[in-house]
Amino acid sequence: MSIKNSTNADAAGVEKLSLVVFSGSFEKVHYALVMASAALATGRAVTLFFTMEASRALLAPSGWRHLRPDAQGATATSLDFGYSERGVATFEELLSACADLGAKFMVCEMGLRALGLEHEKRRAELTIEVGGVVTFLNDARKNGEMLFI
Known part of the structure; x- marks a missing residue:
C-alpha cells in the first residue's frame, strides 16, 4: 500500500x-464546513456549492x-454556543x-431564485460565485470526490 502525500502531488x-x-x-451545514475545512487542511482543493435552504448560510x-436545527x-x-x-x-x-x-464558495442561482433570495445581501467577507449546476459540475474534477449534504 502506498500513501500519497498531498503536499507533494x-x-x-x-x-x-x-x-x-x-x-x-x-x-448538516455545520458538518459540511467541518468536512471542507478538514479536506483543505490536508491539501485538497474544496468547492462548496450552496443551494436551496442551505443558501441562507451565505446571507x-x-x-x-x-x-x-434538527434538535427539537x-x-x-x-x-x-453548545458546540x-x-x-x-x-x-x-x-x-x-x-x-x-482557500475554499471556493458557490451559491446556486436557481436555489436563490426558488426561495426569493436572489436580491438578498451575501456575506461581504467571502468571495461567492453565483452560478448554476453546470458551473458547479464544470468546477468539479474527475479525480475528486463529490458529496451531497
Missing part, C-alpha cells in the same frame, strides 16, 4: 472535494442563524477557516 494529481450543500439543517450578516427545542445559535462550550469549532470559525484555507 503535482497540480494534475491534486484531489478535490466538491460539496453540494443542500440541506437547510444547521447541523449577510449571519444568515446561518436562520438555518433550522434548539436554535442554530444555541447549538453553536463552542464543548470545544467544537463554531459556525463562524469553520466558515473563516474554509475561507482562509
